[in-house]
Amino acid sequence: MEKVNDKYDFSLYEYHNLLHQNILVSYKGPIDERIMTVIGDNIEIVTNDSTDKARSKIFKIFMELAQNVWLYSAESCTTLSGRRLGMGTLVIGEFGDSYTFVTGNVVRNTDIEPVIEKCEIINSLDRDSLREYRREQRRLAKDGKNKNSGNIGLIQVALTAESPLDIELTPVSDEESFFSIAVKIKKSNSK
Amino acid sequence: MELEDIVIEGSHKNFFTPSVNFNAKTGICELSGESFLEDTQEFYKPLVDWLEEYTSKIKKPIAFIIKLTYFNTSTSRCILDLLNVLKDYEDEGGDVTVNWHYDENDSDMEEDIEDYMIDTGLTINIIPF
Numbered sequence: 390m391e392k393v394n395d396k397y398d399f400s401l402y403e404y405h406n407l408l409h410q411n412i413l414v415s416y417k418g419p420i421d422e423r424i425m426t427v428i429g430d431n432i433e434i435v436t437n438d439s440t441d442k443a444r445s446k447i448f449k450i451f452m453e454l455a456q457n458v459w460l461y462s463a464e465s466c467t468t469l470s471g472r473r474l475g476m477g478t479l480v481i482g483e484f485g486d487s488y489t490f491v492t493g494n495v496v497r498n499t500d501i502e503p504v505i506e507k508c509e510i511i512n513s514l515d516r517d518s519l520r521e522y523r524r525e526q527r528r529l530a531k532d533g534k535n536k537n538s539g540n541i542g543l544i545q546v547a548l549t550a551e552s553p554l555d556i557e558l559t560p561v562s563d564e565e566s567f568f569s570i571a572v573k574i575k576k577s578n579s580k
Numbered sequence: 581m582e583l584e585d586i587v588i589e590g591s592h593k594n595f596f597t598p599s600v601n602f603n604a605k606t607g608i609c610e611l612s613g614e615s616f617l618e619d620t621q622e623f624y625k626p627l628v629d630w631l632e633e634y635t636s637k638i639k640k641p642i643a644f645i646i647k648l649t650y651f652n653t654s655t656s657r658c659i660l661d662l663l664n665v666l667k668d669y670e671d672e673g674g675d676v677t678v679n680w681h682y683d684e685n686d687s688d689m690e691e692d693i694e695d696y697m698i699d700t701g702l703t704i705n706i707i708p709f
Contacts, residue, residue: 422594422618442685449688452616452652520691524699530657541653549688 411482419466419474420459428455432481436488439576446574447481447488449549453542454492454570455479462494463565478569486576490550493557493569501558501568507540508570512553519548543570550574583633586626590614597623598648602630607640611662612647615655624658631665641675642666649683656692663700670702677705684708 408415413435416428432451436444462475477494496504514522523544530541547554550572559567583604590599590613598613609631617623634642644666651659663678670676680696682689690706697704 422616426594445686446688449650456652520695524695527657527660528699541656545653545656548691 411484413481413483413488415478415480417476417478419476420455420462420479421468421472421474425452425455425459428479435481439488443488443574443576446549447490450490450546450572450574451479451481453546454490457542458492458494461496463497463500464495483576487573488576489571489573491569491571493567495561495565496558496568498560498564498566501566504540504543504568505556505558507543508554508556511544511547516548516551519544523548546570546572583630583638586630596650598651600627602627602634604634604638607634607638607642608645609642610645610647612645614649615651617655620652620654620658624655624661628658628661628665631662631669635665635669635672635674639674641677642669643677643679645679645681647681660696660699663696663702667700667702676702678702679705679707681707681709 414428414431416424418424429448429451432447433444436447439447458477458479459475462477464476465473466476467473475494477492479492480490482489482491510522511519523541526541526544543554552573555571555573557567557569557571561567585604586600586602588597588600591597592614595618596614596616598611598615600611602609611627631642644662646659648655666674666676666678680693682693690708693704693706696702
């Protein structure tokens with residue numbers, strides 16, 4: 390690809406164009422509660438043409454997936470005060486009568502297999518079975534030390550979205566891959 | 581030693597702290613607002629401990645009132661812990677009432693409350709507002 394601008398090595402116009410169609414909010418970087426507040430506020434603003442119910446769903450899904458990136462991304466940075474923040478990418482787009490919400494982050498290949506399995510189980514269950522699965526996982530989760538709480542989050546996301554978890558895993562090195570989860574939420578979600 | 585009331589004022593900043601009012605004299609325990617915390621266990625463990633102490637030492641009726649409009653999945657585990665203490669107390673003959681108020685348009689919440697009932701075996705009065 391030719392350098393479009395010899396002042397800097399990056400074409401902001403191309404980046405803008407890539408994101409411009411259908412993307413309402415996009416973020417790439419570290420995630421913590423302060424960043425979640427800002428992104429959450431942005432999401433609220435750009436989805437103001439949908440029902441309260443749809444916005445509530447988007448909010449709940451955002452909270453779980455964003456926190457998963459924060460806690461579990463293999464790519465992280467450390468703040469000046471020593472906090473470890475997971476890093477990832479988050480996009481909310483608008484396609485037809487639905488929003489698509491996607492988060493992605495780097496994962497270690499050795500860690501991701503159980504997560505993929507959990508997602509496949511989640512996607513195979515009908516709503517009643519998914520609720521039962523959530524009850525079971527909630528019972529199993531012990532104290533704050535459990536590794537399952539990220540997974541209960543995924544079950545919750547599938548239930549809230551009322552749609553499957555669209556997962557993708559792309560190897561980036563021998564040890565790591567990029568893992569993304571997308572869900573669709575209907576704009577006019579009503580009872 | 582007398583069991584002290586727990587009174588926590590809720591707040592909605594970057595994290596969301598729920599409002600808590602556990603009254604040892606009236607047995608009325610209220611948990612309301614939103615829950616998204618930095619350390620969920622650290623917040624809820626004293627509440628669980630308080631219920632355990634109330635149900636083992638004071639042993640009077642208890643009315644547990646939930647009015648949470650949002651709670652994350654980490655909190656949902658702690659809610660189960662709280663309800664399990666109440667269920668144990670009920671099994672031992674304790675007088676337990678659980679009222680859960682929810683937005684009538686929030687069918688996800690309604691389902692979640694039903695699931696807590698199934699899981700704990702407690703009768704939860706589901707009250708729409």
